[in-house]
Amino acid sequence: LPRAPATVAGTPTHCPYCALQCGMTVGGSPVRVEPRTDVPANRGGLCQKGWTAAELLTVPDRLTTPLMRAHLGAPLEPCTWEEALERITAEITRLQERHGPDAVGVFGGGGLTNEKAYQLGKFARIALRTSQIDYNGRFCMSSAAAALNRAFGLDRGLPGPITDLARADAILLAGGNPAETMPPFMRHLTQMRERGGALIVVDPRRTATARQADLHLQPSPGTDLALANGLLHVAIEEGFLDEAFIAERTSGFEAVRVSVNAYWPERVERITGVPVPHQREAVRLLGRGARALILTARGAEQHAHGTDTVTAFINLALALGLPGREGGGYGCLTGQGNGQGGREHGQKADQLPGYRRIDDPAARAHVAAVWGVDPGIIPGPGRSAFELLEALGTEHGPKALLLFGSNPVVSAPRSRRIEERLNSLEFLAVSDFVLSETARRADVVLPTTQWAEESGTLTNLEGRVLRRRRAVDPPPGVRSDLQILAELAGRLGAPGTWSADPAEVFDELRAASAGGPADYSGITYERIDAEGGVFWPCPSPDHPGTPRPFLERFHTPDGRARFVPVDYGGVAERIDADYPVYLTTGRVLAHYQSGAQTRRIAPLVERAPEPFAEMHPDLAARLGVREGALVRVSSRRGSVVVRACLVETIRHDTVFIPFHWAGEGRANLLTNPALDPLSRMPEFKVCAVRVEPYERN
Numbered sequence: 186l187p188r189a190p191a192t193v194a195g196t197p198t199h200c201p202y203c204a205l206q207c208g209m210t211v212g213g214s215p216v217r218v219e220p221r222t223d224v225p226a227n228r229g230g231l232c233q234k235g236w237t238a239a240e241l242l243t244v245p246d247r248l249t250t251p252l253m254r255a256h257l258g259a260p261l262e263p264c265t266w267e268e269a270l271e272r273i274t275a276e277i278t279r280l281q282e283r284h285g286p287d288a289v290g291v292f293g294g295g296g297l298t299n300e301k302a303y304q305l306g307k308f309a310r311i312a313l314r315t316s317q318i319d320y321n322g323r324f325c326m327s328s329a330a331a332a333l334n335r336a337f338g339l340d341r342g343l344p345g346p347i348t349d350l351a352r353a354d355a356i357l358l359a360g361g362n363p364a365e366t367m368p369p370f371m372r373h374l375t376q377m378r379e380r381g382g383a384l385i386v387v388d389p390r391r392t393a394t395a396r397q398a399d400l401h402l403q404p405s406p407g408t409d410l411a412l413a414n415g416l417l418h419v420a421i422e423e424g425f426l427d428e429a430f431i432a433e434r435t436s437g438f439e440a441v442r443v444s445v446n447a448y449w450p451e452r453v454e455r456i457t458g459v460p461v462p463h464q465r466e467a468v469r470l471l472g473r474g475a476r477a478l479i480l481t482a483r484g485a486e487q488h489a490h491g492t493d494t495v496t497a498f499i500n501l502a503l504a505l506g507l508p509g510r511e512g513g514g515y516g517c518l519t520g521q522g523n524g525q526g527g528r529e530h531g532q533k534a535d536q537l538p539g540y541r542r543i544d545d546p547a548a549r550a551h552v553a554a555v556w557g558v559d560p561g562i563i564p565g566p567g568r569s570a571f572e573l574l575e576a577l578g579t580e581h582g583p584k585a586l587l588l589f590g591s592n593p594v595v596s597a598p599r600s601r602r603i604e605e606r607l608n609s610l611e612f613l614a615v616s617d618f619v620l621s622e623t624a625r626r627a628d629v630v631l632p633t634t635q636w637a638e639e640s641g642t643l644t645n646l647e648g649r650v651l652r653r654r655r656a657v658d659p660p661p662g663v664r665s666d667l668q669i670l671a672e673l674a675g676r677l678g679a680p681g682t683w684s685a686d687p688a689e690v691f692d693e694l695r696a697a698s699a700g701g702p703a704d705y706s707g708i709t710y711e712r713i714d715a716e717g718g719v720f721w722p723c724p725s726p727d728h729p730g731t732p733r734p735f736l737e738r739f740h741t742p743d744g745r746a747r748f749v750p751v752d753y754g755g756v757a758e759r760i761d762a763d764y765p766v767y768l769t770t771g772r773v774l775a776h777y778q779s780g781a782q783t784r785r786i787a788p789l790v791e792r793a794p795e796p797f798a799e800m801h802p803d804l805a806a807r808l809g810v811r812e813g814a815l816v817r818v819s820s821r822r823g824s825v826v827v828r829a830c831l832v833e834t835i836r837h838d839t840v841f842i843p844f845h846w847a848g849e850g851r852a853n854l855l856t857n858p859a860l861d862p863l864s865r866m867p868e869f870k871v872c873a874v875r876v877e878p879y880e881r882n
């Protein structure tokens with residue numbers, strides 16, 4: 186990681202990509218970025234994505250004029266903003282008059298600023314009056330969110346400031362590979378290890394992160410829940426329980442104690458493949474010191490039983506008493522840039538701003554008063570992200586979709602089906618700054634501003650609210666999403682006021698969040714500037730913010746954290762004679778999410794030009810596959826053709842394909858959309874596939 190003091194005379198802001206939200210300065214001519222040393226998350230470090238972020242501002246295929254398709258089958262042609270907005274308004278009006286308000290759906294993104302996420306939720310509920318809104322964060326960390334709410338009554342990523350990590354005695358990280366997804370995060374883990382702390386990584390692959398661990402547990406994909414229950418079994422057996430914490434701060438432990446009886450180490454080894462001594466070693470490392478953290482990321486969460494898997498890790502953390510100690514606890518590594526804030530302000534199907542439930546009458550009354558409408562006009566809960574996408578164009582589903590900040594053609598599971606559903610819509614409008622794979626299918630494309638061209642706030646993986654500042658002028662012809670939403674609201678005759686000014690929208694967001702679980706009412710742009718960020722909840726201007734929300738009490742009615750017994754039921758799709766290998770998907774260092782941004786940056790493409798299937802040489806030998814040869818990987822939902830990459834670091838029964846690419850290597854053609862019953866998270870992380878050598882004709 187290059188370290189350098191900021192020498193660019195420019196604007197202090199934050200990276201356009203992941204949830205670490207590394208601080209950077211943007212300026213110079215030509216525009217470039219340099220890391221900031223005053224931001225605890227990165228302290229002078231950036232990954233390659235961050236270092237090349239300025240190139241996003243000048244990508245050759247940047248959209249600077251709206252595009253419109255005259256009719257089905259016609260090409261996208263440049264048009265004026267007036268024509269584009271008028272067409273959207275007319276299509277919304279036509280379809281809602283014919284089919285009702287839910288004929289129009291809205292799909293948002295976890296990279297949108299807090300202001301945009303807020304305005305998008307408000308736009309759906311009172312400009313369109315549709316219940317059909319959700320966002321791609323449902324695919325990201327909804328299982329951790331559901332488990333956190335169930336156990337602690339509050340969903341906030343890390344349990345404390347990121348600087349707590351370096352002071353931990355041990356950290357167990359399940360299903361995360363920050364050495365590739367957010368490299369500056371590794372510094373905090375390295376500092377911990379230099380102080381004598383231990384890093385335990387749970388991952389079916391010996392990833393770059395796992396290679397730095399003191400102990401690597403390598404379970405079969407989708408068996409983390411059994412492993413977590415097994416670790417708790419060992420903790421009980423070996424006397425590591427924090428009985429005082431369990432008695433004073435939690436409820437429900439006895440049911441969990443009984444349930445994990447069935448997870449004795451030898452049985453857990455049979456289910457997961459993790460040897461008994463490794464299970465015991467992990468518990469001893471976690472239990473030996475005063476401060477330990479258990480963290481999960483997508484590998485443990487993106488499952489049809491993801492909520493229960495995270496719950497099993499939370500049960501373990503509670504039993505060890507970790508959430509009651511400063512610097513310890515359970516936390517989730519958020520993925521997208523505003524993964525945390527994106528789920529707090531009302532773009533989720535079941536939520537209103539302030540992380541309020543949309544079916545709570547008091548929440549509806551509060552938000553309606555801020556919006557200046559009758560609570561009765563706010564619709565109820567809608568469909569979750571995959572269910573919304575799958576319903577598009579069907580008899581009872583939306584006939585039109587407005588999409589902001591997302592690229593589901595690449596990022597949604599079983600993505601061929603999602604393409605078909607998008608193609609069956611009567612109308613699709615997409616706001617983006619490039620013609621993504623999803624935007625190419627739209628009837629209207631709106632060219633929008635991007636990260637360094639606009640202002641707003643984001644909430645990073647710590648729960649710290651940060652300012653993203655406008656550093657350069659946007660190209661002529663583009664508009665911000667806030668402008669677009671305000672103009673459409675005006676054309677649709679929406680009630681209330683609709684500002685395109687981020688500061689004004691943030692002030693309204695503060696009022697709407699007041700009194701809710703995610704209370705931003707005491708946070709102002711001025712405070713963020715002065716304090717370098719403010720942790721929510723922050724209910725008043727003189728409140729210091731809440732870096733460690735669970736030290737004294739949990740946000741449940743009785744103030745106690747809830748143990749919840751959970752059982753391992755297997756993966757949604759098991760391997761069999763036809764599909765004998767597990768597939769798991771994930772990210773690589775050079776790319777971010779659907780790749781719509783990073784696949785346009787030459788140095789990143791040079792480093793990772795195409796998708797690949799990572800597999801063990803023994804598996805490859807059995808299949809007759811050589812290093813670099815093309816293979817066809819097929820699941821019950823589709824096939825991809827990618828190059829084989831032989832590595833000793835993956836299990837013999839598993840292949841790994843990164844999901845950043847479109848075309849014939851699109852990993853999500855294969856993935857299984859089996860949904861978690863609580864979070865509605867699809868099972869991205871495991872399905873059954875067949876791998877065969879492939880010869881081009």
Ligand code: SF4
Nearest residue numbers: 200202203207232235
């Ligand atoms: Fe940007 Fe994340 Fe890389 Fe930091 S780690 S530079 S926030 S992509």
